[in-house]
Amino acid sequence: MAVxxxxxxxxxxxxxxxxxxxxxxxxxxxLGDIAAAAQVGRTTLHRYFAERADLLAAVAIEGGQRLxxxxxxxxxxxxxxxEALMRLCREYFDLGPLLSxxxxxxxxxxxxSQDERLLGDVIERGHRDGSIDGGLPSEWILSVLWSxxxxxxxxxxERPDSSRHDVLDLLIRTLSNSLTPRQPAAAxxxxxxxxxxx
Amino acid sequence: MAVxxxxxxxxxxxxxxxxxxxxxxxxxxxLGDIAAAAQVGRTTLHRYFAERADLLAAVAIEGGQRLxxxxxxxxxxxxxxxEALMRLCREYFDLGPLLSxxxxxxxxxxxxSQDERLLGDVIERGHRDGSIDGGLPSEWILSVLWSxxxxxxxxxxERPDSSRHDVLDLLIRTLSNSLTPRQPAAAxxxxxxxxxxx
DNA sequence: CTGCAATGGAACAGTTGTGTTCCACTACGA
DNA sequence: TCGTAGTGGAACACAACTGTTCCATTGCAG
Numbered sequence: 282m283a284v285x286x287x288x289x290x291x292x293x294x295x296x297x298x299x300x301x302x303x304x305x306x307x308x309x310x311x312l313g314d315i316a317a318a319a320q321v322g323r324t325t326l327h328r329y330f331a332e333r334a335d336l337l338a339a340v341a342i343e344g345g346q347r348l349x350x351x352x353x354x355x356x357x358x359x360x361x362x363x364e365a366l367m368r369l370c371r372e373y374f375d376l377g378p379l380l381s382x383x384x385x386x387x388x389x390x391x392x393x394s395q396d397e398r399l400l401g402d403v404i405e406r407g408h409r410d411g412s413i414d415g416g417l418p419s420e421w422i423l424s425v426l427w428s429x430x431x432x433x434x435x436x437x438x439e440r441p442d443s444s445r446h447d448v449l450d451l452l453i454r455t456l457s458n459s460l461t462p463r464q465p466a467a468a469x470x471x472x473x474x475x476x477x478x479x
Numbered sequence: 480m481a482v483x484x485x486x487x488x489x490x491x492x493x494x495x496x497x498x499x500x501x502x503x504x505x506x507x508x509x510l511g512d513i514a515a516a517a518q519v520g521r522t523t524l525h526r527y528f529a530e531r532a533d534l535l536a537a538v539a540i541e542g543g544q545r546l547x548x549x550x551x552x553x554x555x556x557x558x559x560x561x562e563a564l565m566r567l568c569r570e571y572f573d574l575g576p577l578l579s580x581x582x583x584x585x586x587x588x589x590x591x592s593q594d595e596r597l598l599g600d601v602i603e604r605g606h607r608d609g610s611i612d613g614g615l616p617s618e619w620i621l622s623v624l625w626s627x628x629x630x631x632x633x634x635x636x637e638r639p640d641s642s643r644h645d646v647l648d649l650l651i652r653t654l655s656n657s658l659t660p661r662q663p664a665a666a667x668x669x670x671x672x673x674x675x676x677x
Numbered sequence: 678c679t680g681c682a683a684t685g686g687a688a689c690a691g692t693t694g695t696g697t698t699c700c701a702c703t704a705c706g707a
Numbered sequence: 708t709c710g711t712a713g714t715g716g717a718a719c720a721c722a723a724c725t726g727t728t729c730c731a732t733t734g735c736a737g
Contacts, residue, residue, distance in 0.1 A: 288683070309507045311724060322685040327726065385583075414656070420638075421649050424630040432626035436619060451619050458612075459657045486713065509694055520715040525696065 293329050295319045300340050305378035308385060312336070344379050348396050351376060357399065362407020363460060366426070367453055369403070373430055374449055384431040397423070407460070414462045422460060429456055491527050493517045495541050498534055503576035506583055510534070542577050546594050549574060555597065560605020561658060564624070565651055567601070571628055572647055582629040595621070605658070612660045620658060627654055 299319035303310045312333060316326040330336035351372035357365045373380065404422050407413030413422070433452040437445060497517035501508045510531060514524040528534035549570035555563045571578065602620050605611030611620070631650040635643060 292683080312726095313724075323725095324686075324727095325684055328684085332726075333724095417649065417653065421634060421653075424634045425627065425653055428626040428630035429623065432622040436622045440618075451615065455615065455619075455623055455657045458659075458661060459653045461656075463656060484712080490713080510696095511694075521695095522697095522716075523714060526714085530696075531694095 292319075292321060292325065296321060296326055296329055296336070297339060297343050300336055301344070301382060302378050304337075304340065305381035305385075308382075340382070344383060345396075347376055347379060348373075348383075352396060352399060357403050361410045361412035362403050362405070363410075363412030363457065365403050366400075366407060366413070366460070367457055369400070370426065370430060370453060370456060371449065374433065374452065377434065380427075380431050380434045384427050400426075411462065413460045417460065425459060426456070429459075490517075490519060490523065494519060494524055494527055494534070495537060498538050499542070499580060500576050502535075502538065503579035503583075506580075538580070542581060543594075545574055545577060546571075546581075550594060550597060555601050559608045559610035560601050560603070561608075561610030561655065563601050564598075564605060564611070564658070565655055567598070568624065568628060568651060568654060569647065572631065572650065575632065578625075578629050578632045582625050598624075609660065611658050615658065623657060624654070627657075 296315065296319045300315050303315050303318055312326055313323050315336070316323040319326070326336075330339060352369060355365065355369040355372045357369060359365060359368075400423060401419050404413060404419040408415045408419075417425075429452060433448050436451075437443060437448045494513065494517045497519075498513050501513050501516055510524055511521050513534070514521040517524070524534075528537060550567060553563065553567040553570045555567060557563060557566075598621060599617050602611060602617040606613045606617075615623075627650060631646050634649075635641060635646045
């Protein structure tokens, strides 16, 4: 099944992309706006997603898939927990407007289910290997992570002159500062790979 | 002027409070909802604020005043820039739902005008006295600040069992970690008052 | 060319929020 | 007791969005 024509797939994807873009900056935007942004008639949109709720559900699924893909790219198994988390941030940051969407409906349980557990494991690993401050509970770290990524994304959006790369650097720098234990206490066998690039 | 009866003032304030609460969790909520939350008839609400825009404007002004009050309580002149910033965070955190409101409309220029400049000065002071990482531009720090405070507030809201005090501690800890320069590099004539409290 | 898949537009009814008007009710001071 | 300030409720017209139906169109495959 699901062997719809190439045209249909393209139209569906265009609608989803537009929906993510518009819903990100205004969760209450009208279906007419989304259809227009997708360069598609409102009728066509309704043909693919009968009700608004159907579109939202599809967006949630699409978003979830992108999250999973990003997590895979981040190779969370490699290195310390802290390093893995920073790699994940880089990947997540590329999700762009989806960040706003996820962040604004953070209580929406849609995304969390799978990724929340995955991230929890990474953070716990970081706690054990000393790359993440043990005094910060994992849930709190998740909050910080998402809010910072959202902040970085909107920071970038408000400053067309600043480069994606520079903002990403600021994000990573600030985040790793937040999460790395302050004083090199006693426990870690702190090794070669320092936190900051360049 | 402005010597309206005590009743009127109380009603007006109840509406504003309810508006801040509801708009914080849903910027698109209806006037009927706000009126109900304020335990006031919709007619009465319209009597105080003819149009929705009028209510929003009043909320913005009220919010601005609370921000200014909080900034005054923080005694921004005292101590290093970093210390002053952390004190301000404590005060801002008490603003509660207003945080969500400000954060969600961050591009809304209403609040920024005065406070943005004030905070900019404090951060610059922190840059000079070495209590704030000079590699982080002031605008970026503002983004981080607001997003973290918002995250902390919603973190608290989602966990009725966690105490306001504990969350505030997490916030301060994470934030000061973010902003304090990492290695005592070489440049600063690092003075007596070290960055980390406790 | 014919036929079908995909689309866009127009029109419609239904819902929800808005802003307004009008009237009735309550409390309180003169 | 009366008058007034403050209020609440009902009703209305209006606007926007939604979901649906119907029909005309484009474009491509056979």
